[in-house]
Amino acid sequence: MLSGCNNMQSMDDKSLSYKEDILLSAKNYNGLIDLYRGWLKQKEDPKIRYKLANYYYLVGDSKSSLYYLQPLMEKPDDTIYLLQIKNLIALKEYDKAIRTAEMLLQRSPESSDAYNLKGVALAESGRLTDGKAAIERSRELFIADDVAINNLAMIAIIDNRYDDSVRLLLPQYLRGRKGDRLLHNLVFSLVKVGDTRYARDIIESEKLSDNPDGIIEALNQVNNISNSKGRDNG
Structure with missing residues (x-):
């Protein structure tokens, strides 16, 4: 019986992965959201919850993204913090985004992504000099040149x-x-x-x-x- 249950679970995981691949190849983000919501309705899975929150962000629904991300904030890792910051920037909550980026930098002082997002939030809140310095720091830490240069151009x-x-x-x-x-x-x-x-x-x-x-x-x-x-x- 236990073996049978494990096989069924394996089939479920394979089915999810197969559907993910199809939807990703079609860039069908709304389809991915429906897929992950259906999976989470059956059982909680932090990895799936993160994916759901991320695709809500990608389709421009940052409020829903933050809502579904919230349970993961009890034990956040760097990727969870980064997604939270992106959503706060999208919602123009720049002060919160800056504070969250600073929290992330306290635990990961060499995070180029955190410096980049902090720079974006600073720049969009009107603190252009500070924003430029943060993005230049992200470049020193080897964030992708395309990202840093585009944000410096944005400033x-x-x-x-x-x-x-x-x-x-x-x-x-x-x-x-x-x-x-x-x-x-x-x-x-x-x-x-x-x-x-x-x-x-x-x-x-x-x-x-x-x-x-x-x-x-x-x-x-x-x-x-x-x-x-x-x-x-x-």
Whole structure:
């Protein structure tokens, strides 16, 4: 009987893994949320709960993400703290995000991700110099260059230093880095420095829009980029 129960459990785990793979390949995050909710309804599993909270964050529902993450805060590890900070930033609760990042850095002083997120929260709360210093520290601790450079460019954009943003992002683009946030920030910065020709070339070559002139005209009228799209939480 015990052997039979174990086999059934194994089959359940395999079934979950199989469904996960299918939904992940399709980037069906809402399907993953439904899958994990169904699993947790049957039994509690901290790993599944974390995945559920993470996908709620990825679909933009940070309040639900924090709600389902809360039971894990009784014994948090670094990944749980990081997800909490990301959600707090998304909800514009910057002071809470900064305090949580500082708590994480007390237990993991060399966490590049914690410094990066602290820098983002500081910058978006208006403390640009402190935010830049925290992100530069994350780079010293070898966070991915793409993440650090994009966030430093984001700070330059907030500060209306569009030339500095272009100087940071253009070498990355020419090296073949073409993430959505980088392209978004680079095109915006090029438009703001008046290089609409190059901005149009990137929009067309990267197939960002069928109407490059419309995008450029719209960006010209934006006072500042949306931080929620421009930052990189790693």
